[in-house]
Amino acid sequence: MTLINLRNLGVTLSAPLFSNLNLTIGKGDRIGLVAANGRGKSTLLRAISGEADTTHGEITTARGLRVGRVSQDVPEALLAVSMYDAVLSALDNDQVEHESWRVDVALDHLQVPPELRQRLLGALSGGWQRIALLARVWVTEPDVLLMDEPTNHLDLNRIGILQHWLNTVARGTPFLVASHDRSFLDAVTNRTFFLRAEQSHSFTSAYSEARNALDEMDVAAARQFENEIAKANQLRRQAAKLKNIGFNSGSDLLLNKTRQLKVRAEKIEESARPAFTERSAGKIRLANSGTHARALVTIEESEITIPDGQSLFRVGPLWINRGDRVVVLGSNGSGKTLFLTRVISALRGGQSGIRVAPSVVPGVSDQTLSQLDGFSSPMDAVTGSSEVGDRSARALLAGAGVDINVQDRAISILSGGQRSRLAMLLLRLAKPNFYVLDEPTNHLDIEGQEALEYEMLEHDATALLVSHDRTFVRTVGTRFWQIEEQRLVEVDSPEGFFLKELD
The missing domain is CATH 1.10.287 (Helix Hairpins)
Known part of the structure; x- marks a missing residue:
């Protein structure tokens, strides 16, 4: 039975986002929506939910159909209320009076700890805010779910809970989900829709098979x-x-x-139609400067502690050789980023217990992309961190997906994907031979993730990595260090950790 039918749909803003789009959503459909950043995924979801207009075509829905859209952004008015009240406010007045129990049921199914439910939504992490938005939609009992990047800001454990929820509690509700998480799409979808400007394509399989x-x-x-x-x-x-x-x-x-x-x-x-080429959000290129040292970093026996002196786990002796791409695995809050911070300090000459080969040229990118701090614009960032001239800088920025119209504007107005690509460009210009990357795929679309993977493999990059992106970890990792039982130990594969976190 067809619940939603999109016929010859098109949206044109300053340029066509998509046109002649045809798609049906029926009972049992669990559809992954895939496209590069800025190519119209959010616009399409808003149009289906009736919150955005289309330029041409039509959308028809089954009579009385309730469509629930889970957005990426929290409405500002909700930031000042508790998570519980934010979810409760999605119900109408009569339901608030007689069916407020729906809120606790929804939060229970999504495994929200009781102590978080009365905290202000604005004080919670982006991941918990995303869960609250999902619960707000779920309590309204939608017939179809539209989800816009639901895994953003979620750690692997929360992604596992979301996957389990979609495959159990919500298994009878068809959905259309926009996501750049390839493993997530493989785990929860049975159809894939590739959104393109002219010829979009639908496949009756999950992402990996559909992509092939x-x-x-x-x-x-x-x-x-x-x-x-x-x-x-x-x-x-x-x-x-x-x-x-x-x-x-x-x-x-x-x-x-x-x-x-x-x-x-x-x-x-x-x-004649030329073969499809994505209107690329930009290419990601990396480079390696030379080093003759075999062991670039040697970590002696020591402890990783928090500021109050409490020990999180012990490390060492460990080493990172040329060509190793070491992925650090650990639960959220286990100290992965703290460990990377200690290695970064050693690379900059400020940490004992970690020896760094003299020939190491570090390239560091943390979760906040702090390497962009202090620069007023993308042009300032490129010219200020390298010796390239203005003309070359503009060409490099355009190649990285930073359009000419924003190259001289504040970095803060860039999209998350553009900021990530700019950060990778600055790394490339530094010509490092040892990368330390903390969640490098955050905000990158699938095209960007694959470009980064290709570059790391092509240049046989040496790196120390933290990532919750399972496909990225499996593709680029050559060694795996896992935090378990208050010890950082080497394991053969990340799969045991993935299974434990997703369970």
Whole structure:
């Protein structure tokens, strides 16, 4: 049974976001919505929920259908109320009086600790705010869920709870979810919709299988385009040859044939579609400067402590060799970022117990992208952290997905994805041979994640990493250090940790 039908849908703002979009959502559909940042995912979700207008096409829904949209951003008015009251306010007055129990049930199913429910929403982490927004929609008993990046700000444990909730409590509710978390999409969806400016594609499979099918389709389209253009060029060559013969012989028949060949070539070129290329949010490139040292970092036996002196876990002896990409695994709050901070301090010459080879050139990116602090604009960041000239800086920024119209504006107005790509660009310009990256895929779309993965593998980068992105960890990690039983130990694979956290 069709619940929502999108027919020839299109939205044009300063440029077309998408057009001629056709999609049906029926009972049992669990659809992943995939596109690069800024390509219209949020706009499409708002349009389906009736909160945004479309330029053309139509949206029809089953009579009486309740559509619940989980947005990315918390309404400002909710920040000053408790999580419980924020969820309660989604009910109408009669339900508030007689069915307030729905709130506790929703929060219980999403495993929200009781002590958090009376805290102000504005004082909670972004992850808990995202859970509150989901609970607000769920208590209204929607027939279809629309979710916009629900895993943003969630640690792996919370992602596991969300996956379990979608596959159990909410298993009877169809949904459309926009997400850049590839493993999450594989775990919860049964269809995938790739949103594109002109030709969007739907597949009856989860992300990984659908992506393979899409890649095959794009390769076939590229081959077909090349064949059609070659055919058109051949017709034009034939036409040119006949034209010369026709002029020399005075044959009207040959000249008419020449015109026919030109018309056929033009029709082929007009109908030929070039293979899809994403209007890229920018390429991510990394580079390695040389080093002859085998062990770049050696960590001696020591303790990682919090400021009050309490021990979190013991480390060492451990080492990081050239070409190692070490992923640090641990539950939220276990001290992963604190450990990375200690290594960063050693790289900058301020930490005992960690030896760094003299040839190490560090490149550091933390969760807050603090390497962007102190710069007034993207142009200032590039020219201020390298010796490139203005013209080259603008070209580098454009290649990183920072449009010319924002290159001289405040960094604060950039999107999360643009800030992440700018941070990666600054790392590249520093030409490090040892990267320390804390959640580097935060805010990157799938295209950006894959670009970063490719660059790390292509350049055989040496790195110390923290990431909750399972696909990224599996792709780039060569060694894995796990915090368990108050000790940082090396393990063969991240899979045991993933299973434990997701359970």
